[in-house]
Amino acid sequence: MKSSVLRLALATVAAFCTSGIASAAWEPVRPVEFIIPAGTGGGADQMARTIQGIVTKHSLMKQPMVVINKSGGAGGEGFLDVKSSAGNPHKIIITLSNLFTTPLATGIPFNWKDLTPVAMLALDEFVLWVNAEKPYQNVKDYIDAVKKAPPGTIKMGGTGSKQEDQIITVAIEKATGTKFTYIPYKGGGEVAVQLVGNHVDSSVNNPIEAVAQWRGGKLRPLCVFDGKQMAYGDPIADGKGWKDIPTCKSQGLDMEYLMLRGIFMSPKATKDQVDYYIDLFKKVRATPEWQDFMKSGAFNTTFMTGDEYAKWVEGEEKRHQVLMKEAGFLAGN
Amino acid sequence: MEELVNLFHGFAVALQPFNIMVMVLGIVLGVIIGVLPGLGGANGVAILLPLTFSMPPTSAIIMLSCIYWGALFGGAITSILFNIPGEPWSVATTFDGYPMAQQGKAGEALTAAFTSSFVGALFAVIMITLVAPLVASFALQFGPAEKFAVYFLAFCSFVGLSKEPPFKTIAAMMMGFALAAVGLDSITGQLRLTFGFTELLNGFDFLIAVIGLFGIGEILLTMEEGLSFRGGKAKINLRVVMETWKGLPKYWMTSLRSCIIGCWMGITPAGATPASFMSYGIAKRVSKNGKNFGKGEIEGVVAPETAAHAAGTAALLPMLSLGVPGSPTAAVLLGGLLIWGLQPGPMLFVEQKEFVWGLIASMYLGNLFGLIIVLTCVPIFAAILRVPFSIIAPLILVLCAIGAYSVHSSTFDVMLMLGFGVIGYLLKKCNYPLAPLVLAIVLGDKAEEAFRQSLLGSQGSLGIFFSNPLVSTIMVLGLIALFWSAIQEVITRLRGTRTAAA
Numbered sequence: 112m113k114s115s116v117l118r119l120a121l122a123t124v125a126a127f128c129t130s131g132i133a134s135a136a137w138e139p140v141r142p143v144e145f146i147i148p149a150g151t152g153g154g155a156d157q158m159a160r161t162i163q164g165i166v167t168k169h170s171l172m173k174q175p176m177v178v179i180n181k182s183g184g185a186g187g188e189g190f191l192d193v194k195s196s197a198g199n200p201h202k203i204i205i206t207l208s209n210l211f212t213t214p215l216a217t218g219i220p221f222n223w224k225d226l227t228p229v230a231m232l233a234l235d236e237f238v239l240w241v242n243a244e245k246p247y248q249n250v251k252d253y254i255d256a257v258k259k260a261p262p263g264t265i266k267m268g269g270t271g272s273k274q275e276d277q278i279i280t281v282a283i284e285k286a287t288g289t290k291f292t293y294i295p296y297k298g299g300g301e302v303a304v305q306l307v308g309n310h311v312d313s314s315v316n317n318p319i320e321a322v323a324q325w326r327g328g329k330l331r332p333l334c335v336f337d338g339k340q341m342a343y344g345d346p347i348a349d350g351k352g353w354k355d356i357p358t359c360k361s362q363g364l365d366m367e368y369l370m371l372r373g374i375f376m377s378p379k380a381t382k383d384q385v386d387y388y389i390d391l392f393k394k395v396r397a398t399p400e401w402q403d404f405m406k407s408g409a410f411n412t413t414f415m416t417g418d419e420y421a422k423w424v425e426g427e428e429k430r431h432q433v434l435m436k437e438a439g440f441l442a443g444n
Numbered sequence: 445m446e447e448l449v450n451l452f453h454g455f456a457v458a459l460q461p462f463n464i465m466v467m468v469l470g471i472v473l474g475v476i477i478g479v480l481p482g483l484g485g486a487n488g489v490a491i492l493l494p495l496t497f498s499m500p501p502t503s504a505i506i507m508l509s510c511i512y513w514g515a516l517f518g519g520a521i522t523s524i525l526f527n528i529p530g531e532p533w534s535v536a537t538t539f540d541g542y543p544m545a546q547q548g549k550a551g552e553a554l555t556a557a558f559t560s561s562f563v564g565a566l567f568a569v570i571m572i573t574l575v576a577p578l579v580a581s582f583a584l585q586f587g588p589a590e591k592f593a594v595y596f597l598a599f600c601s602f603v604g605l606s607k608e609p610p611f612k613t614i615a616a617m618m619m620g621f622a623l624a625a626v627g628l629d630s631i632t633g634q635l636r637l638t639f640g641f642t643e644l645l646n647g648f649d650f651l652i653a654v655i656g657l658f659g660i661g662e663i664l665l666t667m668e669e670g671l672s673f674r675g676g677k678a679k680i681n682l683r684v685v686m687e688t689w690k691g692l693p694k695y696w697m698t699s700l701r702s703c704i705i706g707c708w709m710g711i712t713p714a715g716a717t718p719a720s721f722m723s724y725g726i727a728k729r730v731s732k733n734g735k736n737f738g739k740g741e742i743e744g745v746v747a748p749e750t751a752a753h754a755a756g757t758a759a760l761l762p763m764l765s766l767g768v769p770g771s772p773t774a775a776v777l778l779g780g781l782l783i784w785g786l787q788p789g790p791m792l793f794v795e796q797k798e799f800v801w802g803l804i805a806s807m808y809l810g811n812l813f814g815l816i817i818v819l820t821c822v823p824i825f826a827a828i829l830r831v832p833f834s835i836i837a838p839l840i841l842v843l844c845a846i847g848a849y850s851v852h853s854s855t856f857d858v859m860l861m862l863g864f865g866v867i868g869y870l871l872k873k874c875n876y877p878l879a880p881l882v883l884a885i886v887l888g889d890k891a892e893e894a895f896r897q898s899l900l901g902s903q904g905s906l907g908i909f910f911s912n913p914l915v916s917t918i919m920v921l922g923l924i925a926l927f928w929s930a931i932q933e934v935i936t937r938l939r940g941t942r943t944a945a946a
Contacts, residue, residue, distance in 0.1 A: 150775075157779045160490070164497035178490070179853055183646025184628050184635060188852075191642050216633045219642065266901055272633030294588070294900050295631055297893075300778070304766050310587030310901070323767045323789020407787070440633070 137383035139174040139201055146179055146193055146204040148186030148213075153270075153298055154235060154317055154408075156180065158372055159205045161404050162395055171394050174201075185209050185271060187219040194225045197378040203229065203388060208275040208370045210424075211431035216273040218442030223428060226375040228421045229388045232396070234369040234411040237279060237315045237336040238356060242306055243329055250333050250362035253313065254287050262290035268302040268311030271295055273440040275370055276302075278431070279315045279336060281438040282366045306330060317370070318353065319408035334359040336368045341409050353409040369411060371427065373420070389416050451573060454801030457502060458809050466499070466507040467806060471814045474514015478530050479521050480847055488515060489776045501784040502799050506806040508780060509760070512773050513565070513807075513814045516716075516756045520557040520749060521825055525550060526840055528659035530847075532650055533716035533752035535882050536724040538658065540737060540744030547740050550826040551684035555819065559692060560699065560746045562815040564754035567703035568710065569807045572761050576793065583711050583762045588897035589908045591714065593918035595891035598718040600926040601725040602883055612876045620884025623648045624892075631896045643856045650886050652848050652857050653864050657878050659844045660865025663837055665872060684826075685819055688742075695746050698727050702747045706754025711762055716755040717886050721879075723751030729928060757807060764788055764800065 145163060149155040163178050165171070181189035186209040193204045204226070214221045239250065247253040257265045269276025272295040280293050294311055296302045299320035306314045306321075307329045314321070315336070324330040325348050334357050335341060341353040359366055376388060395401055396414065405412050415423055435441055457463065477488035489508050496504035519531035524541035537557060544553035571579065586594075603613065626637040627647025638644040702723040709719035727747035728737040737744045756773075763774040767788040781788050786796055793800050828836070848861035871878060902908035910916045924931065 160493055160779055164493070167495075168497050180490075181852065183852070184638075184642075185633065187628075187642070188645045191645075217628070217635050219635075219645070263903060272629075272631055274633065277633075292900055292903070294897050295633075296897070297630065298775075300767050304584065304762075305587060307766075308584035308587060323787050323791065326787065327790030329790065442634075 137200070137381065137387050139172065139387075141201045142175045142177050143172065144177050144179055144202045146181055146189045146202065148181060148189030148204060148209060149207065150180060150182040150298070154319060155205050155207050155372070157319070158232070158404070161400065162205075162392075165395050165398050165400050166391070168400070169394075169398060171391055184217060184219060185213045185274065187213050187217060187221065190214075190221045190226075191219065193375070193377050194221055199377050200380050200384040202377045204375050205232075206371055206373050206375060207235075208278075208431070209271075210371065210375075211428050212274045212278070212435065212440075215431065215435050216440050216442055223375070223424055225378055227378060227380040227385060228424060229374040229376050229385055229416070230392050231371060231373040231413060231415040231420050231423065232392060233372045233405060234413055235317050235372055236341060236409055236411060237275070237368050237370070238318060238321070239283075239333040239336070239359065239364075240303070240306060240314045240316055240321055240325075240330045241312065241333060242309055243331045244309075245312075245331075247331070247333065249357075250359065250364050253333060254289065254364070257287070257289045257291070263292045265289075265291050265313075266311040267291040267293050268296060268305050268314045269293060270297070270299045270302060273435070273438075275368065276315050278434050278438060278440070279366065279368050282368070282434065283364065285437070286364055286366055303330065317408070318410075322347065322407070322409070332356045334362045334364060336366055337411065338367055341411070343406055343409050345406075371424070372410070373424070447573060450797060450801040451805060453798070454803075454805030455809070457798060457802035458506060458805040463503050463506055463802075463806070464809075466503050467510050467810050467813055468817070470507040470510025471514040471517075471810065471817055474511040474516075474814075475518035475521075475818060476514075477511065478515035478518020480530065480843060480850075489773055489780075493776065493780050496780070501781075501786060502802040504784065505777070505780065505799070505803050506810070508777055509803065509806060510810040510814070512756070512777070513810045515773070516565075516753050517558060517561055517814050517818045519752075520561065521554065524553045524557060524745075525825065525828060526659065527662040528840070528844065529654055532654070532886055533720045533748075533756070535654060535658075535717070535879070536720040536748035536752075537745060539724065539748075539879065540739070540741050543738070543740035544742065544745065545829065549740065550829055551822055552688045552742065553745050554822045554825055555685045555688040556692065556742050556745045557749045558815060558818045558822070559689065560702075560749040561753035562811055563699055564703055564706050564750035564752070565757045565807070565811045568707050568754040568757035569804065569811070571707055571758065572807070573804060576761060576765060579711055579761060583766060585914055586712050588894045588901065589911065590915045590918065591712070592891060592894035592898055593909060593915050593922065594709070594712060594714050595718065595887050595894060597918055597922040597925065598714070598722045598887060599883065599891070600922040601722050601729075602880065603926060612874075613880050616871070616876045616878065617880035617884045620881040621888045623653065623881075624885050624888030627889075630889075630893050631900070643854075646852060647889070648860070648885065649851050649857065650882070651851050652861050653885050654882060655844050655848050656861040656864025657868035657871075657882065659840065660862060661868025661872060661878075663840060664865060664869040666833065666837070681823055682820070685822055691742070692746070695743050698731065698743055698747050699750050701726065701730075702750035703754045706751035706756075707758040709751070710755035710758025714755075715759065716752040719755035720748035720752040721883055724748040725925075729925075757811075760803075760807075764792055764803075765790065 145159055147156050147159045159178050163176050166176050181192055189204060193202055196202045210223050241247050241253060247256060267280045269280060277293050280291055284290055299316050302314045303316050303321040303324050305311050307324050321330055325332060328348060336359050340358060343353040346352050374392060489511055492511060496507055515531065519534035520537050522528045522530045523534040523538040524545050527538050527542040529535045529538055541553045541557060626644055629636045705723045706719045709715060724744065724747050727743060728734045731743055733741050733743060759774045763778050778788060786799060844861060845858050848857045851857055868878060898908050909919050
């Protein structure tokens, strides 16, 4: 007992010394909790678990990384958990657009500024999909058909309510003067299958949610809600790849929307601690597993840290405020 | 024929020594996960997912799916011995399994449960082997209206089951619906009934409610009734397995019906929980021994276990062929597939033959190994009841607390579980049935969501529930189940007048 106490004391002293030499770089001393403000099996969950797998496989961290889903209240549970862990550098969270939409739509006491921004890992694309059996070959065909049908009889399926999918739907309505009936589902995979089964007429699924059905010849992509075409040229179906999907803007549908896949950590983190995680995610991004994952989901691989990242998030927040206000999605409406 | 060749190739893959090893390891881990209430198959698989990252994909999915089988087997153990369902789909198993254990027939109940699980899984795997593509297209026909019809049928086939007064049943069910409504309303994106408490954002998790209502409630009751387990005289040798097996073939009709219900629920995808409830409800109506259900009837163990396992297995089919998980655990497995670079969907069966058929072969072998492992352990499990209550009760309490905590890693849930325990005790004392309450908590919000999605799509017209042959048939079946006792009475009266006339 005595000797173990002694050894511990020695080890602590040694640790202080070495860390002093190594320019006082911070390192986790306990397992790191990686919070997902979404359910198991979704896009954020897949990304977080991929990261966990990469970190474990390549031993990028001395302490283990524990992934925890806190999906209650459209992710509010997860955000509030991290918000209340000020000064605990062993807690990080992956975000999606619910970083903005959940507090705006539900009024829970949370704002992204409560957290410490770490890094943007990637941006997730949105694509307008229709069933491949339908005659619509391009955006114009489809929008014309929506205009011809009685208002509200064309159904758009999407993930969640008052979240990104519905925001895009409202923006399409505004841009084209049409009216959809938006039907919320629990997950993106379910939406894609409902579209295959013709229970809805279109969706704005992320690439990774619908790629299997595209390859199977069940769905057809019409356009991507990004300023430029996606970068991945490998053929997926009928000799076409992600690169061949035109931008919505070029098709007369002036709307851009990308979803943040970024990392935040608990409030009051020091610069050392943030730098540690930035460095960790830089290492993750360099692995072949990560690059495969980016390719399979046709992600936009923009990477940002520091002020640039915070500024980007701030701009997005303002944009969401405007979009959600226009759509009448703000809490209390 | 090509399927069979592929399958045998699959067996060759699954029978490699390394794969057999991960299979056995997976089953044992799964049983442990299934026994711990709250940990659950989905959490268990999610926690162990990164461990498999360095294995070849086929071995990894074999291990993870074996954890899943193990959890399905393990869920029955605590349900039968302590009236604590380790998994949602084991709730219906407690109705007759626990009374059997109290009568000293724990060994019989466990054997029946494990064997039925195996039969259900085997049926589902054979179905997957033979008719996978056909079944996948059937699943595509299920939109919101069809899903609501399935939930409606599940509720209807369960209403009027309990011996308690119908108004108490309805009161319990309404309480369940109210609890299920707490949290985020998925249709409008607004919070409901949280009263500003951030702890309630998540709503009332089914597992917390069940662990409290059943587990803690039961311990409170036992304390009142003299601090001892009934059923300590359970036979604890392997002969009980053989003896039970002799009696099981009698129930082939129940098994077959439960298999079909299970497969259907697994594919649609409604999941193992409604399957087990529905199967139990229908068995109770149809069986000759229906009156004894709830008092320790072995058929009441066979029906839900067969259906739950058939559904759990069949749930993997829509995941592989459509990329839509039929259960939360399947959802985590789906994430795993994507991480290994396998794209589930219509092309998986064409492009990744070795993987798909290796997995299917491992379903056969995994369940067989699982059955052997759990059956040989039956005497050990049954012997637990001989441990004095004063020693085992604190252990159960600790297990329940860990289970409740691990659902969302929140201490608030542990308090909630204790609260539910007191409520469960009071409800039992006042003869309110717990099963309808539990059913409403599990399926209430899903049924509501499907109902409102349907009405959104139909612009508010109820006609959507009778708009095509599929949905109409299910709705009519539900209505028949709801008014079954009235219909039965009319039939017997008609018969009576006819015989009187003759």
